[in-house]
Amino acid sequence: xxxxxxxxxxxxxxxxxxxxxxxxxxxxxxxxxxxxxxxxxxxxxxxxxxxxxxxxxxxxxxxxxxxxxxxxxxxxxxxxxxxxxxxxxxxxxxxxxxxxxxxxxxxxxxxxxxxxxxxxxxxxxxxxxxxxxxxxxxxxxxxxxxxxxxxxxxxxxxxxxxxxxxxxxxxxxxxxxxxxxxxxxxxxxxxxxxxxxxxxxxxxxxxxxxxxxxxxxxxxxxxxxxxxxxxxxxxxxxxxxxxxxxxxxxxxxxxxxxxxxxxxxxxxxxxxxxxxxxxxxxxxxxxxxxxxxxxxxxxxxxxxxxxxxxxxxxxxxxxxxxxxxxxxxxxxxxxxxxxxxxxxxxxxxxxxxxxxxxxxxxxxxxxxxxxxxxxxxxxxxxxxxxxxxxxxx
Numbered sequence: 001x002x003x004x005x006x007x008x009x010x011x012x013x014x015x016x017x018x019x020x021x022x023x024x025x026x027x028x029x030x031x032x033x034x035x036x037x038x039x040x041x042x043x044x045x046x047x048x049x050x051x052x053x054x055x056x057x058x059x060x061x062x063x064x065x066x067x068x069x070x071x072x073x074x075x076x077x078x079x080x081x082x083x084x085x086x087x088x089x090x091x092x093x094x095x096x097x098x099x100x101x102x103x104x105x106x107x108x109x110x111x112x113x114x115x116x117x118x119x120x121x122x123x124x125x126x127x128x129x130x131x132x133x134x135x136x137x138x139x140x141x142x143x144x145x146x147x148x149x150x151x152x153x154x155x156x157x158x159x160x161x162x163x164x165x166x167x168x169x170x171x172x173x174x175x176x177x178x179x180x181x182x183x184x185x186x187x188x189x190x191x192x193x194x195x196x197x198x199x200x201x202x203x204x205x206x207x208x209x210x211x212x213x214x215x216x217x218x219x220x221x222x223x224x225x226x227x228x229x230x231x232x233x234x235x236x237x238x239x240x241x242x243x244x245x246x247x248x249x250x251x252x253x254x255x256x257x258x259x260x261x262x263x264x265x266x267x268x269x270x271x272x273x274x275x276x277x278x279x280x281x282x283x284x285x286x287x288x289x290x291x292x293x294x295x296x297x298x299x300x301x302x303x304x305x306x307x308x309x310x311x312x313x314x315x316x317x318x319x320x321x322x323x324x325x326x327x328x329x330x331x332x333x334x335x336x337x338x339x340x341x342x343x344x345x346x347x348x349x350x351x352x353x354x355x356x357x358x359x360x361x362x363x364x365x366x367x368x369x370x371x372x373x374x375x376x377x378x379x380x381x382x383x384x385x386x387x388x389x390x391x392x393x
Contacts (some may be wrong), residue, residue: 005103010331012069027047028065028368030366032097032100032101032140033369033370033373034100034102034293034369035102036373037372038078038102038103038124038370039102039108040060040079040104040105040145040375041157042377044303045372045375046081046375047304047377055309059157061115061116066117074118074247075120078120079124079329082124083316085390087131087134089384095392099137100128100139101140102139102140102142103145104121104141104143105145106143110175110180112170112173113147119170124186131148133190137190140193141191141195143177143181143194143195144156146165147170147174148165149164150198150201151199151200153308154309155299156183156199164205165181165197165205166206178222182222186227191229192230193231194227194231195234198235202237212236216247232291234253234254234293235255239283241287246263248288251293252290252291253291253293255292258275259300265300265315269349269352269353272349276353276356279360280363280364283365284364290364290366292365292368293369295357295368295370296372297381298381299316299349299353299380300313301315302315303336304337306378310358315333316330317329317332333337337378347389354386
């Protein structure tokens with residue numbers, strides 16, 4: 001049942017509510033990997049799905065909109081991209097991994113209006129929870145896609161310049177989706193927490209920070225109606241400390257990347273590692289548990305379609321967006337995605353960068369979740385490839 005009119009008392013929104021965080025002690029360190037590109041498609045993670053369409057399909061939305069066999073394409077992907085063997089490899093990696101974060105779209109629970117999305121992903125989430133329990137891993141269920149998109153990125157399901165989450169009835173609808181997720185999965189033994197929405201573009205959404213806070217209050221109450229497990233709030237490109245005093249028994253999820261500006265992709269290996277420590281000042285001072293829920297070994301944006309299908313990379317100067325944003329050549333992307341072609345300097349630089357980030361995250365936060373567990377062809381982002389080739393420290 002949708003919670004379109006669910007209200008949260010103002011006093012409850014601003015303070016911690018009396019619900020226990022049951023899944024783990026606050027002193028425990030979270031170490032995890034994301035299962036990205038599975039239940040929400042991303043072109044750079046699984047380019048083979050998108051290359052067959054010749055550029056007209058750029059996200060899961062357009063795939064479902066344009067391909068009459070989208071259900072078959074997605075079922076084949078869902079049933080093969082993540083397996084029990086992947087959970088076993090993560091759990092037995094020897095790197096202290098104790099959690100996986102699983103992105104999923106709202107449409108897995110309920111479609112919004114006449115959106116074209118194909119349903120069925122929820123069954124695979126249910127299977128994943130059984131695999132997690134079997135292998136001793138915990139799970140964050142991450143609502144990665146919101147109706148009308150919360151950020152315009154393809155990782156929300158729909159790449160668009162007009163992201164309108166929080167307009168109209170979308171907040172109430174999304175709170176209803178959270179209610180369904182919490183009712184069905186919130187008390188599963190493997191579930192550590194539920195993330196209310198991934199990477200909302202806080203300052204650009206209809207209603208801004210105030211509307212987002214109202215939604216988070218509704219969604220928080222929806223979880224608490226069913227479960228005492230952790231509620232996770234992604235900081236929405238704001239300083240984590242800016243959320244101090246708001247729903248203070250939640251976890252803050254902060255994402256830390258060094259590849260999405262021209263300046264960052266021009267850093268030296270050593271400077272990338274140094275920045276892993278320096279940038280902790282930007283996300284310190286949170287009044288609750290803080291997890292770095294996405295980060296990467298990548299020091300470039302060379303992964304094909306990382307910036308969006310057909311947009312190019314800043315690193316090699318091919319980056320070009322319709323708004324006129326471009327880049328200039330800094331280096332070649334030729335070998336960046338093929339770990340067997342990396343020289344010793346790149347392997348050592350990447351290993352040192354990973355280690356610096358882990359050190360910083362464990363000193364200044366309460367844990368981390370690497371993006372991503374695997375990719376088809378982007379070694380800098382691929383935990384399994386980094387592990388198998390001795391680059392992960």
